[in-house]
Amino acid sequence: MAKGQYEAIIGLEIHAQLLTESKIFCGCSTTFGAEPNTQVCPVCIGMPGVLPVLNNKAVLYTIKTGLALNCRISPYSRFARKNYFYPDLPKGYQISQYELPLCEDGYLDIEIDGDIKRIGIIRIHLEEDAGKNIHDGEHSLVDLNRAGVPLMEIVTRPDIRSPKEAAQFMKRLRQILRYLGVCDGNMEQGSLRCDANVSVRPVGSTEFGVKTEIKNINSFRFVEKALEYEIERQIKVLDRGERIIQETRLWDSKTETTQSMRSKEEAHDYRYFPEPDLVPVEISKETVEGIKRTLPELPQQKVERFMKQYGLPAYDAMFVTEELSIAEWFERAVNLGGAPKTIANWIMGELSRLLNEENKGFEENPVTPEALVRLLKLIDEGTISQKIAKTVFEEVYKTGRSPEEIVREKGLIQITDESFIERSIEEVLNKAPKEVERYRAGEEKLLGFFVGQVMKLTKGKASPGLVNELLKKKLIGEGEKR
Ligand code: ADP
Ligand code: MG
Ligand code: ZN
Numbered sequence: 001m002a003k004g005q006y007e008a009i010i011g012l013e014i015h016a017q018l019l020t021e022s023k024i025f026c027g028c029s030t031t032f033g034a035e036p037n038t039q040v041c042p043v044c045i046g047m048p049g050v051l052p053v054l055n056n057k058a059v060l061y062t063i064k065t066g067l068a069l070n071c072r073i074s075p076y077s078r079f080a081r082k083n084y085f086y087p088d089l090p091k092g093y094q095i096s097q098y099e100l101p102l103c104e105d106g107y108l109d110i111e112i113d114g115d116i117k118r119i120g121i122i123r124i125h126l127e128e129d130a131g132k133n134i135h136d137g138e139h140s141l142v143d144l145n146r147a148g149v150p151l152m153e154i155v156t157r158p159d160i161r162s163p164k165e166a167a168q169f170m171k172r173l174r175q176i177l178r179y180l181g182v183c184d185g186n187m188e189q190g191s192l193r194c195d196a197n198v199s200v201r202p203v204g205s206t207e208f209g210v211k212t213e214i215k216n217i218n219s220f221r222f223v224e225k226a227l228e229y230e231i232e233r234q235i236k237v238l239d240r241g242e243r244i245i246q247e248t249r250l251w252d253s254k255t256e257t258t259q260s261m262r263s264k265e266e267a268h269d270y271r272y273f274p275e276p277d278l279v280p281v282e283i284s285k286e287t288v289e290g291i292k293r294t295l296p297e298l299p300q301q302k303v304e305r306f307m308k309q310y311g312l313p314a315y316d317a318m319f320v321t322e323e324l325s326i327a328e329w330f331e332r333a334v335n336l337g338g339a340p341k342t343i344a345n346w347i348m349g350e351l352s353r354l355l356n357e358e359n360k361g362f363e364e365n366p367v368t369p370e371a372l373v374r375l376l377k378l379i380d381e382g383t384i385s386q387k388i389a390k391t392v393f394e395e396v397y398k399t400g401r402s403p404e405e406i407v408r409e410k411g412l413i414q415i416t417d418e419s420f421i422e423r424s425i426e427e428v429l430n431k432a433p434k435e436v437e438r439y440r441a442g443e444e445k446l447l448g449f450f451v452g453q454v455m456k457l458t459k460g461k462a463s464p465g466l467v468n469e470l471l472k473k474k475l476i477g478e479g480e481k482r
Pocket of ligand 1: 009010011012013155156157158159197198199208209210211
């Protein structure tokens, strides 16, 4: 069977580290990057006789996420022990949730090639993270700082049909988690990670094929690459007339391939059972309603509002709502009197360019909305040209000084003195008699050339509007004289 005749079925299991200050069952700090084993206590290193105490904030954050992802919040859920042995898990079991998770049956709408596609969410449950093994030559070391950090596991239905959709889902999910402030979404540091389940089936078939699960994916790009590779691999196996074995595979970003880790036969039997050290979690309708009221405006709603309220095109609205920090910055500038579309243009243009140059995120943006609005005012008043404004903006970005100060100090004020501009025009025209001839013979596009020359001569300070106007007058006027 040829390649085009298969379709891929994908479901994601996403782990998101919650932004609580302390761990899920003890008071240890969750700060990333501390010296190994400095953020541990008898509870999170699994000493005998200790008891876990549930961090309410972790529950709250999970419910927030569940509500934002249109889930049903379970009135009654409980924790379960997932038993397995590994050096980074000193207790010998992970406290997780099994048959009664906190949130169930939701969805997230993503946009893909201009269409909206709904991806179902099976469940969201809360669990503790394990520690980390560090393999160092002949030794292996264990760092338990991460042991007991609260994790949310979000499991999608097998509704995803392409690597691109999978990456888009991850992006939109990350955006929501960041809007909610429940997870920083840092994939490099592992606070958001994804296992991808994938199978292929002949187009037209209604049954699912045997799936493999790819672990260890830590960027949007790798979600796409790993799935592309794995789909290709599965199709080749089927085309050879062989069968896919259900297994866990590891994504290797160096070779950009997936490697078999363990097959179903070697899969763990976790012997789940209800966690006896924790009482079940009961959540009333009132509590859920109360939490619902604290939810922020979510990205999709914001996009719609920005289009309606500020008349932004869809593309611009999506751009400025990508991060909550951008949206807030944008709205502050608008409230200070800037024209919404103009502000969006500066965000998408110069500001993004400068941030990208330094590989910085928007949170590190040194320009205040006040400074941009003052700069826009200088343009509107005719004090500086659009072109000079870009130079000033860059200077504001680099030095943090006010636009007015920079304009004054560098003598960047736009020249509106007509006799000065006329003298410059004459100088330019005198130097280019051939072009003047051609212009007068009907080659009107040469006007741009003349404007450019005058702007160059005046070091960009002449008012472009005036230059245009006076040039036309001069070129036509003198032509008529002849
Ligand atoms: P398991 O019990 O093997 O972990 P689950 O039913 O819990 O499987 O599903 C885990 C993930 O795999 C979910 O995201 C689900 O959507 C996805 N999934 C299930 N069956 C398939 C399949 N045949 N192909 C691709 N993904 C699948
Ligand atoms: Mg599973
Ligand atoms: Zn601890």
